[in-house]
Amino acid sequence: MSWSAITLVAGLVAAVPQSPPARKPIDVSKLGPQVGERVPDFSLKDQNGKSWTLQSILGPKGAMLVFFRSADW
Amino acid sequence: MELQDRVAEIRKHGLGLAAISYDSPETLAAFSRQRGIDFPLLADVGSETIKRYGILNTVATEAVGPNATDPIVAADVKTLVSGVGANARMVGMAFPGTFILDRNGRVTSRFFEEYYVERHTASSIMARVGVEGEAVAGTQVSTDHLQIKTYPSDRAVAPGNRFAIVFDITPRPRVHVYAPGATTYRVIAVNLTPQPFVRVLPITYPASQIYFFKPLNERVPVYEKPFVLVQEVILEGQPEAQAALRGKDSLTLTGTLDYQACDDKICFNPTSVPLTWTLSVRPILRERPPGPQ
16 A cells, blocks of 8 residues: 555544443442542632632641532532 | 531641631531531631632532433532532532541541531541540440440431441450451341331441460450440431431430350350440421522
8 A cells, every 4th residue: 555545544544433421320439539639729819808728728637628509509 | 507506616626627618608607607606617618629629519610510310410410510400600619528637638538428417427437447526415325345435426416417436445464356357256236127218327347456375376356455446327418317317315225245255275155245326316407409499
């Protein structure tokens, strides 16, 4: 096979759209920082307008950091 | 908010406490006033922190997009977003869960909800990580082998709560009981009598000690020092469960603590200790899905 023929075939193969991989069910236990990993820092205002960073939340033994869906509904 | 009831104990233990959501500071201010919250509720408007933590609820986004009818997406919407239909206002929220961090910000344990209706109570998380909570009335039992103190993590539970039955166990002098991995002996276990809408989860066992029994030259995992077992239970929260539990103001669980004990000379017959726990049932402080009803 000539090089130009190979290039043409390669080009055609590359142009065929691939179907996206099937979506797998979400496993929340795999999302976000895992045991042993350091969580990302943040700088957020609280309900009284006071700013907090991760460092400012941490106590002598660490912290309980809770993510909840919404306070509004 | 049940977490507010636990604030003093959490702080006493030396843990900081904060909660994060995608709500505005105004929403959090109103909620905080209403519920008397005195720990930080952090406003992650725009969900930038939630995204950086990798816990953005992407299923909520899919639920209002072109893939909403994909069966796998639809199944995830039911368990991770809403059983009554998602809407655009939910886009940007986090998957709910709790990180326990050490003082360097490293995760030591995490509790993320696999079904949005079912949530760990703060007390059950505290029981899992060994933070002492307010004493809940329990039962003390002494057998020939063990001193047992057992109590529920929460006095009152609502449908959807994942709570714990805690066992503080002290083996009598020179006595040990068998821990997971002790294959030829009966490992200590909790057996709860099944009842509708009460789901029993695998028990959490603490680290054990190795016992060397010279006559048989065997090394076996045992508990010979005081230890704590945490048996988590879910009071189901889906609509059928809520309907069935409406009007019910208490929940009684029955079961047994089963074990085999030996001392340094002999092994005793397996023992089964019958136990009962009664909790109040309270209604859910309902979160309505946002948007038109």
